[in-house]
Amino acid sequence: MPTVxxxxxxxxxxVDGKALVFPFDAPANMHALQWRGDTGHTEWTDGPNQPLTAEDYDEQVAPFITRWQNEKARLEQVAAEAEAARxxxxxxxxxxxxxxxxxxxxxxxxTDYLLMPDYPLDDTLKGAVQAYRQALRDLPSQEGAPWDGGGEATPWPELPACATYSRT
Incomplete structure:
Protein backbone atom coordinates (compact mmCIF):
# COMPACT_ATOMS: atom_id res chain seq x y z
CA MET A 1 0.00 0.00 0.00
CA PRO A 2 1.21 3.51 -0.73
CA THR A 3 2.30 6.18 1.69
CA VAL A 4 -0.24 9.02 1.77
CA VAL A 15 1.18 9.76 -2.60
CA ASP A 16 4.49 7.91 -2.34
CA GLY A 17 6.38 11.19 -2.10
CA LYS A 18 4.74 12.80 -5.14
CA ALA A 19 2.83 15.91 -4.15
CA LEU A 20 -0.09 17.47 -5.99
CA VAL A 21 -1.82 20.67 -4.98
CA PHE A 22 -5.42 20.98 -6.16
CA PRO A 23 -8.86 21.60 -4.66
CA PHE A 24 -10.58 18.48 -3.34
CA ASP A 25 -13.34 17.59 -0.90
CA ALA A 26 -12.46 16.51 2.63
CA PRO A 27 -14.22 16.67 5.98
CA ALA A 28 -14.31 20.30 7.15
CA ASN A 29 -12.68 19.50 10.47
CA MET A 30 -9.84 17.37 9.04
CA HIS A 31 -6.42 18.91 9.65
CA ALA A 32 -4.41 16.07 8.06
CA LEU A 33 -4.31 12.39 7.25
CA GLN A 34 -1.13 10.33 7.44
CA TRP A 35 -0.94 6.79 6.06
CA ARG A 36 2.28 4.78 6.15
CA GLY A 37 1.49 1.64 4.17
CA ASP A 38 -0.51 -0.34 6.74
CA THR A 39 -1.30 2.11 9.51
CA GLY A 40 -1.78 5.81 10.07
CA HIS A 41 -3.91 8.44 11.70
CA THR A 42 -6.24 11.32 10.99
CA GLU A 43 -5.65 14.66 12.73
CA TRP A 44 -8.78 16.67 13.51
CA THR A 45 -9.06 20.38 14.26
CA ASP A 46 -11.76 19.82 16.86
CA GLY A 47 -10.75 16.57 18.52
CA PRO A 48 -8.03 14.03 19.18
CA ASN A 49 -6.14 12.19 16.47
CA GLN A 50 -7.88 9.06 15.25
CA PRO A 51 -5.76 5.97 14.47
CA LEU A 52 -6.24 4.30 11.10
CA THR A 53 -5.82 0.59 10.48
CA ALA A 54 -5.81 -1.57 7.36
CA GLU A 55 -9.58 -2.00 7.82
CA ASP A 56 -10.00 1.82 7.44
CA TYR A 57 -7.99 2.01 4.20
CA ASP A 58 -10.75 1.52 1.59
CA GLU A 59 -13.11 4.02 3.18
CA GLN A 60 -10.79 6.71 4.55
CA VAL A 61 -7.51 6.58 2.59
CA ALA A 62 -8.27 5.14 -0.87
CA PRO A 63 -10.66 7.98 -1.87
CA PHE A 64 -7.81 10.48 -1.52
CA ILE A 65 -5.55 8.26 -3.63
CA THR A 66 -8.26 8.12 -6.30
CA ARG A 67 -8.55 11.93 -6.26
CA TRP A 68 -4.75 12.20 -6.55
CA GLN A 69 -4.67 9.70 -9.45
CA ASN A 70 -7.45 11.57 -11.27
CA GLU A 71 -5.65 14.91 -10.84
CA LYS A 72 -2.35 13.39 -11.95
CA ALA A 73 -4.03 11.98 -15.09
CA ARG A 74 -5.65 15.37 -15.79
CA LEU A 75 -2.31 17.18 -15.44
CA GLU A 76 -0.60 14.65 -17.71
CA GLN A 77 -3.34 15.15 -20.31
CA VAL A 78 -2.95 18.94 -20.11
CA ALA A 79 0.83 18.57 -20.49
CA ALA A 80 0.42 16.21 -23.47
CA GLU A 81 -1.97 18.65 -25.16
CA ALA A 82 0.43 21.56 -24.53
CA GLU A 83 3.33 19.55 -25.97
CA ALA A 84 1.26 18.63 -29.02
CA ALA A 85 0.39 22.31 -29.53
CA ARG A 86 4.05 23.29 -29.10
CA THR A 111 30.75 35.57 -45.02
CA ASP A 112 30.32 39.36 -44.77
CA TYR A 113 34.04 39.89 -44.15
CA LEU A 114 34.92 38.22 -47.46
CA LEU A 115 33.31 41.05 -49.44
CA MET A 116 34.93 43.90 -47.53
CA PRO A 117 36.83 46.16 -49.98
CA ASP A 118 40.13 45.59 -48.20
CA TYR A 119 39.82 41.78 -47.94
CA PRO A 120 42.33 40.12 -50.27
CA LEU A 121 40.17 38.09 -52.66
CA ASP A 122 40.71 38.01 -56.40
CA ASP A 123 37.71 38.58 -58.68
CA THR A 124 37.13 34.84 -59.25
CA LEU A 125 36.93 34.08 -55.53
CA LYS A 126 34.87 37.21 -54.89
CA GLY A 127 32.43 36.04 -57.61
CA ALA A 128 32.19 32.62 -55.95
CA VAL A 129 31.35 34.23 -52.61
CA GLN A 130 28.76 36.48 -54.26
CA ALA A 131 27.16 33.47 -55.99
CA TYR A 132 27.08 31.58 -52.69
CA ARG A 133 25.45 34.53 -50.93
CA GLN A 134 22.88 34.89 -53.73
CA ALA A 135 22.08 31.19 -53.49
CA LEU A 136 21.49 31.67 -49.76
CA ARG A 137 19.17 34.63 -50.43
CA ASP A 138 17.23 32.58 -53.03
CA LEU A 139 16.83 29.54 -50.78
CA PRO A 140 13.46 30.47 -49.20
CA SER A 141 11.86 30.84 -52.65
CA GLN A 142 13.03 27.43 -53.92
CA GLU A 143 10.67 24.53 -54.52
CA GLY A 144 10.17 22.58 -51.28
CA ALA A 145 11.04 25.42 -48.91
CA PRO A 146 11.00 25.55 -45.91
CA TRP A 147 11.92 21.83 -45.76
CA ASP A 148 12.83 21.11 -42.14
CA GLY A 149 13.44 24.74 -41.19
CA GLY A 150 17.13 24.92 -42.01
CA GLY A 151 18.15 21.50 -40.75
CA GLU A 152 19.66 18.49 -42.48
CA ALA A 153 16.96 18.25 -45.16
CA THR A 154 17.64 21.81 -46.35
CA PRO A 155 19.67 21.90 -49.60
CA TRP A 156 22.24 24.46 -48.45
CA PRO A 157 24.51 25.81 -51.17
CA GLU A 158 28.15 24.77 -51.01
CA LEU A 159 30.36 27.20 -49.11
CA PRO A 160 33.23 28.33 -51.40
CA ALA A 161 36.64 27.03 -50.35
CA CYS A 162 37.94 30.60 -49.97
CA ALA A 163 35.46 31.16 -47.12
CA THR A 164 37.36 28.66 -44.99
CA TYR A 165 40.58 30.68 -45.14
CA SER A 166 41.40 32.37 -41.88
CA ARG A 167 41.40 36.13 -41.64
CA THR A 168 44.94 37.51 -41.57
Missing amino acids: TVVPADNLII LAEYNSEEARFERLRSERDRRLAA
Whole structure:
Protein backbone atom coordinates (compact mmCIF):
# COMPACT_ATOMS: atom_id res chain seq x y z
CA MET A 1 0.00 0.00 0.00
CA PRO A 2 1.21 3.51 -0.73
CA THR A 3 2.30 6.18 1.69
CA VAL A 4 -0.24 9.02 1.77
CA THR A 5 -0.36 12.49 3.32
CA VAL A 6 -3.44 14.69 3.01
CA VAL A 7 -3.58 18.33 4.15
CA PRO A 8 -6.95 19.78 3.08
CA ALA A 9 -6.17 23.36 4.18
CA ASP A 10 -3.23 23.37 1.73
CA ASN A 11 -5.13 21.46 -1.00
CA LEU A 12 -2.28 18.95 -0.77
CA ILE A 13 -2.24 15.22 -1.36
CA ILE A 14 1.08 13.37 -1.39
CA VAL A 15 1.18 9.76 -2.60
CA ASP A 16 4.49 7.91 -2.34
CA GLY A 17 6.38 11.19 -2.10
CA LYS A 18 4.74 12.80 -5.14
CA ALA A 19 2.83 15.91 -4.15
CA LEU A 20 -0.09 17.47 -5.99
CA VAL A 21 -1.82 20.67 -4.98
CA PHE A 22 -5.42 20.98 -6.16
CA PRO A 23 -8.86 21.60 -4.66
CA PHE A 24 -10.58 18.48 -3.34
CA ASP A 25 -13.34 17.59 -0.90
CA ALA A 26 -12.46 16.51 2.63
CA PRO A 27 -14.22 16.67 5.98
CA ALA A 28 -14.31 20.30 7.15
CA ASN A 29 -12.68 19.50 10.47
CA MET A 30 -9.84 17.37 9.04
CA HIS A 31 -6.42 18.91 9.65
CA ALA A 32 -4.41 16.07 8.06
CA LEU A 33 -4.31 12.39 7.25
CA GLN A 34 -1.13 10.33 7.44
CA TRP A 35 -0.94 6.79 6.06
CA ARG A 36 2.28 4.78 6.15
CA GLY A 37 1.49 1.64 4.17
CA ASP A 38 -0.51 -0.34 6.74
CA THR A 39 -1.30 2.11 9.51
CA GLY A 40 -1.78 5.81 10.07
CA HIS A 41 -3.91 8.44 11.70
CA THR A 42 -6.24 11.32 10.99
CA GLU A 43 -5.65 14.66 12.73
CA TRP A 44 -8.78 16.67 13.51
CA THR A 45 -9.06 20.38 14.26
CA ASP A 46 -11.76 19.82 16.86
CA GLY A 47 -10.75 16.57 18.52
CA PRO A 48 -8.03 14.03 19.18
CA ASN A 49 -6.14 12.19 16.47
CA GLN A 50 -7.88 9.06 15.25
CA PRO A 51 -5.76 5.97 14.47
CA LEU A 52 -6.24 4.30 11.10
CA THR A 53 -5.82 0.59 10.48
CA ALA A 54 -5.81 -1.57 7.36
CA GLU A 55 -9.58 -2.00 7.82
CA ASP A 56 -10.00 1.82 7.44
CA TYR A 57 -7.99 2.01 4.20
CA ASP A 58 -10.75 1.52 1.59
CA GLU A 59 -13.11 4.02 3.18
CA GLN A 60 -10.79 6.71 4.55
CA VAL A 61 -7.51 6.58 2.59
CA ALA A 62 -8.27 5.14 -0.87
CA PRO A 63 -10.66 7.98 -1.87
CA PHE A 64 -7.81 10.48 -1.52
CA ILE A 65 -5.55 8.26 -3.63
CA THR A 66 -8.26 8.12 -6.30
CA ARG A 67 -8.55 11.93 -6.26
CA TRP A 68 -4.75 12.20 -6.55
CA GLN A 69 -4.67 9.70 -9.45
CA ASN A 70 -7.45 11.57 -11.27
CA GLU A 71 -5.65 14.91 -10.84
CA LYS A 72 -2.35 13.39 -11.95
CA ALA A 73 -4.03 11.98 -15.09
CA ARG A 74 -5.65 15.37 -15.79
CA LEU A 75 -2.31 17.18 -15.44
CA GLU A 76 -0.60 14.65 -17.71
CA GLN A 77 -3.34 15.15 -20.31
CA VAL A 78 -2.95 18.94 -20.11
CA ALA A 79 0.83 18.57 -20.49
CA ALA A 80 0.42 16.21 -23.47
CA GLU A 81 -1.97 18.65 -25.16
CA ALA A 82 0.43 21.56 -24.53
CA GLU A 83 3.33 19.55 -25.97
CA ALA A 84 1.26 18.63 -29.02
CA ALA A 85 0.39 22.31 -29.53
CA ARG A 86 4.05 23.29 -29.10
CA LEU A 87 5.16 20.72 -31.66
CA ALA A 88 2.43 21.79 -34.07
CA GLU A 89 3.62 25.40 -33.78
CA TYR A 90 7.29 24.39 -34.08
CA ASN A 91 6.55 22.36 -37.21
CA SER A 92 4.23 24.93 -38.76
CA GLU A 93 5.29 26.30 -42.12
CA GLU A 94 5.65 29.80 -40.66
CA ALA A 95 7.98 28.61 -37.88
CA ARG A 96 10.04 26.49 -40.29
CA PHE A 97 10.43 29.51 -42.62
CA GLU A 98 11.49 31.62 -39.64
CA ARG A 99 14.18 29.09 -38.67
CA LEU A 100 15.28 28.73 -42.29
CA ARG A 101 15.69 32.49 -42.69
CA SER A 102 17.47 32.79 -39.35
CA GLU A 103 20.04 30.13 -40.32
CA ARG A 104 20.35 31.65 -43.79
CA ASP A 105 21.02 35.08 -42.25
CA ARG A 106 23.62 33.56 -39.91
CA ARG A 107 25.40 32.00 -42.89
CA LEU A 108 25.29 35.28 -44.80
CA ALA A 109 26.73 37.18 -41.84
CA ALA A 110 29.52 34.60 -41.53
CA THR A 111 30.75 35.57 -45.02
CA ASP A 112 30.32 39.36 -44.77
CA TYR A 113 34.04 39.89 -44.15
CA LEU A 114 34.92 38.22 -47.46
CA LEU A 115 33.31 41.05 -49.44
CA MET A 116 34.93 43.90 -47.53
CA PRO A 117 36.83 46.16 -49.98
CA ASP A 118 40.13 45.59 -48.20
CA TYR A 119 39.82 41.78 -47.94
CA PRO A 120 42.33 40.12 -50.27
CA LEU A 121 40.17 38.09 -52.66
CA ASP A 122 40.71 38.01 -56.40
CA ASP A 123 37.71 38.58 -58.68
CA THR A 124 37.13 34.84 -59.25
CA LEU A 125 36.93 34.08 -55.53
CA LYS A 126 34.87 37.21 -54.89
CA GLY A 127 32.43 36.04 -57.61
CA ALA A 128 32.19 32.62 -55.95
CA VAL A 129 31.35 34.23 -52.61
CA GLN A 130 28.76 36.48 -54.26
CA ALA A 131 27.16 33.47 -55.99
CA TYR A 132 27.08 31.58 -52.69
CA ARG A 133 25.45 34.53 -50.93
CA GLN A 134 22.88 34.89 -53.73
CA ALA A 135 22.08 31.19 -53.49
CA LEU A 136 21.49 31.67 -49.76
CA ARG A 137 19.17 34.63 -50.43
CA ASP A 138 17.23 32.58 -53.03
CA LEU A 139 16.83 29.54 -50.78
CA PRO A 140 13.46 30.47 -49.20
CA SER A 141 11.86 30.84 -52.65
CA GLN A 142 13.03 27.43 -53.92
CA GLU A 143 10.67 24.53 -54.52
CA GLY A 144 10.17 22.58 -51.28
CA ALA A 145 11.04 25.42 -48.91
CA PRO A 146 11.00 25.55 -45.91
CA TRP A 147 11.92 21.83 -45.76
CA ASP A 148 12.83 21.11 -42.14
CA GLY A 149 13.44 24.74 -41.19
CA GLY A 150 17.13 24.92 -42.01
CA GLY A 151 18.15 21.50 -40.75
CA GLU A 152 19.66 18.49 -42.48
CA ALA A 153 16.96 18.25 -45.16
CA THR A 154 17.64 21.81 -46.35
CA PRO A 155 19.67 21.90 -49.60
CA TRP A 156 22.24 24.46 -48.45
CA PRO A 157 24.51 25.81 -51.17
CA GLU A 158 28.15 24.77 -51.01
CA LEU A 159 30.36 27.20 -49.11
CA PRO A 160 33.23 28.33 -51.40
CA ALA A 161 36.64 27.03 -50.35
CA CYS A 162 37.94 30.60 -49.97
CA ALA A 163 35.46 31.16 -47.12
CA THR A 164 37.36 28.66 -44.99
CA TYR A 165 40.58 30.68 -45.14
CA SER A 166 41.40 32.37 -41.88
CA ARG A 167 41.40 36.13 -41.64
CA THR A 168 44.94 37.51 -41.57
